[in-house]
Amino acid sequence: MLESRPGDLFQPGDLLNNTYRIECLLGRGGTSDVYKARSEISGNLVALKVLKQELAANEDFTVLMAREENIREIRHAAVVRYSENHRTPDGHIYLLMDYVDGPGLDKRLKQGPMSAEDLLVVCRRVVQGLQAAHTRNIVHRDLSPDNIILRGGDPAEAVIIDFGIAKDTNPGAQTIVGNEFAGKYSYAAPEQMSGNTDARSDIYSLGALLLANFRGAAPKLGANPMEVVENKQKPVDTDGLPEPLKALIDRMCAPDPDDRFQNAGEVLAFLDDPSSGSDGGSLADLLDAPNEDATIIVPQTSRPAPPQSPPAAKPAAEKAKKGGSGLWAALLVLLLLGGGGAGAYFGGFLDSVLGPSYPVARPYSLIAEKPADGPVEIVGNVPSEAVRDGLLGLSQDADLTLASGAIADSWGADILDTVKPLSGLREWRLVVSNNKARLTGTTDDTNVAEMLNELFRNGLPGALEGKADIRFELPMLPVAEVKAIMNSFADCGPLVRQGNGHFEGYGPADPILISGRVASTATRLELFDALRALAHERQVVLDVEVLNDALCVVEQHLPKAPSGGAGVEFAVGGTSVEPNPSGRFFVGENPVIDVVLPNGVTDGYLTVSILDVSGNVFHLLPNISREDNAVASLRDGAQGEVPVRVAYSLEESAANGGIAFKVDDSSLGKSKVLVLHSAEPLFDGMRPTSESAVGFAEALKASYDADSSRIRSLDSRILVTAKP
Structure with a gap:
């Protein structure tokens, strides 16, 4: 069972099609939610699968619900029994099925x-x-x-x-x-x-x-x-x-x-x-188990509806009259048998004995609630003026109807005993149907939560059948606590907290949104678990890219430079070069890499390196076989966008030189292509064709520290290698 949220389609206590009273939410899915409900007619528990509101007008999904309904023809005790689809007056579609109580x-x-x-x-x-x-x-x-x-x-x-x-x-x-x-x-x-x-x-x-x-x-x-x-x-x-x-x-x-x-x-x-x-x-x-038949047809059983009180049932608050009750009861029987009893009863002449007669309410319902920032609101049925006055003393916003129904004699007193201790809660809701009730509430005071949970430990007062769920909930999750967890898992540069509209923290319904990079999938999972434990019911969303240790070493030393708009395009080498927009290459394939110079980049110098998963850096431009990395030379007079090939097909390399490579299974995973545009050459002298990520990171940091203005832009793209 899940806690209801304000955005849920139905709330506990809602009545669908004047028949099914929602009790709780059982599960949320991608296309539908499932609720537990009780038939107000038969008293049977049912499950309602409700198509999400945004899909109710989509014919594909309504057909899908109709097909699921058709599975009702399967008659077996091991297959959940379906009934039929219904549509509420406001257009919500739900599928009715048996409620199966037990763990999955x-x-x-x-x-x-x-x-x-x-x-x-x-x-x-x-x-x-x-x-x-x-x-x-x-x-x-x-x-x-x-x-x-x-x-x-x-x-x-x-x-x-x-x-x-x-x-x-x-x-x-x-x-x-x-x-x-x-x-x-x-x-x-x-x-x-x-x-x-x-x-x-x-x-x-x-x-x-x-x-x-x-x-x-x-x-x-x-x-x-x-x-x-x-x-x-x-x-x-x-x-x-x-x-x-x-x-x-x-x-x-x-x-x-x-x-x-x-x-x-x-x-x-x-x-x-x-x-x-x-x-x-x-x-x-x-x-030692019976050998059951392959197919068992089990008829649907219905619980008899709870007995309803007669139209003139005595209100609970006025029913316990002392002294002479046996005599009055005998007199009543004589009057009724004598023929004048019915007229006396319906004419109100016996009100002094029975109390006033109120209309019968089926079901006998009451909802009382206090929102987080508002007064207590009460609507529903009450059995006597005394109970009504008691509830009006708790709420000036009440719509109460005197009625009789299938309720216990102590119903009114039990309701008052339930509601009176709730003043310390930030918000609460009591939903009552006949003698069944459900109380939920939240507080940011641990003492209040402990006191109420102890008070209702054995259920709700008197004859009310139900339980209370009082939760301690911080009204605001401090940003400092979220940042402390983020910092403890920041193994690939700082993690960034995305704005949620609250400077000081997260409200109960605010999602926690984090972006950035981490060094491994394990770190990402541990970060999520730590935030989830802190978030309670809040949603946790990680827009976090998983790199690897080698990439993260360089990532933390990269210069703080804007994107320059340089593109990185991939292709697969062979007898012909075929585009590979995914950037994913398998063992044995020959990656071809082009850097596309944007229209506005016409001078300066271009440095292109690839950092692989093993912790090595390969310099594609410049290197000892291709020292000239001046943008003017690379353009060679061409205007507009100009592709510059920095990793060649094997055939091109054999014919004209240039770096080429094939994917082997020694270092599979994510590699990163870095494209740096600078006003002057980045390094004093030529870097080796390959070096460690640590060595490259240190050299890059030294270059940036010496003259941070020389780096104009930084662009990058991930290349992934894997087994086929």
Whole structure:
């Protein structure tokens, strides 16, 4: 469950289509959010998948929601039950489905390894659900730990959710994502990378997530899609797994689909009688678990609605009258039986006995809240004038209606006991429906938070069913604390805090935006984790470029010069030179580099160097084979933009000289091309063709210190080398 934000489409307490009362937000996704709600008619809990507002008018996404609705035809206890799509009066589209209460396998994954016995139970259950889907030609395509929930925490009650990108495999059927890759890299089958998907892809994904949950860690397949594709062609590592789990996952996750179990039925047959790594006994016997049918049709059950009080129910605040109650009750019965009772009752003549009769409210609702910078506001139903007066004493902005309903006798007193202690909170919200209630609040006083959490430790007062969530939250995160973390991870020059509109710090809803460079991916992750721990609910956004130690050494000594507009263009050498705008080169390829002089650069000197991942610097211009780096000479009378080749193809180098090189696997990663335009030569004498990054950095710093005005501009571009 997530905390609601002001920008969320629905808030706890909202009523959709006069039927579904929102209780909380369960999850946020790229295209939709999922809420927990309760039917005001049946009392059943449901989950509502709501299409994001900006996508509601996009026909592609509405078709996708409609296709997910069609999966309701799958009738199996291991597959979440869908109902139908609805549209609110203001145009929001939501899909209704069963609410499954329990942890997802992603949560269990974070808690550590699961036992082989539990995972085999999960496997049987999920495969049965997949069999029901595959029988109807529906392939999930996105099985991962977060798409399997253990109802009540029981592995035998695993439920598959989120068929949002499921594909109908009937001839001609398509989905919004068509034949493109769908699914998470870590758990996707190899063939999904090229858009090929069938039932065997789901079997692979299930095996991969079972392996992850046994290890207690998600698969690490590489830093980029190319590495992922390469590693997906290899068998998964099942060393150390006990039988029959090892043999099961080996067969489920074979890289070649033809080597896997070909359908869910084959997986179930293996589970009943493992063919290797076991003593021959059935898995059902091994786990002492019943051998369930492959498909189970479970009828939807409904909880009876809570009893409603009669129209003339006595208000709670006036119900506890002492003395003679038995006599009055007997008299009432006699009057009613005598025929005049109904007239006396509805005419109000018995109000002195029963109290005044109020209209029935279904549901019996009340919302009281105090915004951060405003007074207490209350709207809803109350059972008596005494309760109304008590609430009016807390708020001058109240809209309260006297009503009767399905509430406890102590309801009014319980509400007052809940609200009165909240004066120390910065903001709070109480949402009540019949006897169910939810209280949330924040404070920047730790003593207030501790006091209220202790007060409500066992739930809300009296007969109210619900809990309180009172959080301590700093109203402002000081900039100094963020800067302290930034400075501790600044291993490649200073990190920069982007403005957020507050000079002194970050408000509760302000994102933390950081830009700059770091020396490694590990540094970036550690920086993010440290900021995330400090940020609480605030968003953390890192616009941080990952370089390497060698580049960072030079980066910190580069002169403070503006960009001069010089471009760096890449191509791949060969019998012909082919443009490579990505700047990414693979082992064996021959990078060709051109520096494009802008129209305004007509004099001075050009220095071009490339810093590679190994910590070396190669001087492309000038060098001992090409000493003249005067801009006038490089232009040779040409006007406008002029390309200057500084790294040649092998064929050009053999014919005319000039530096040329091929990518080998000794130093793969990011290199940086530096283009410096200066009024005078940067260095006294010629630098060696190659030198260490440290030596070059020191020489560059000495040149800048001697005459900072000589450097007019600095431009650069990253070149990446990798295995194919």
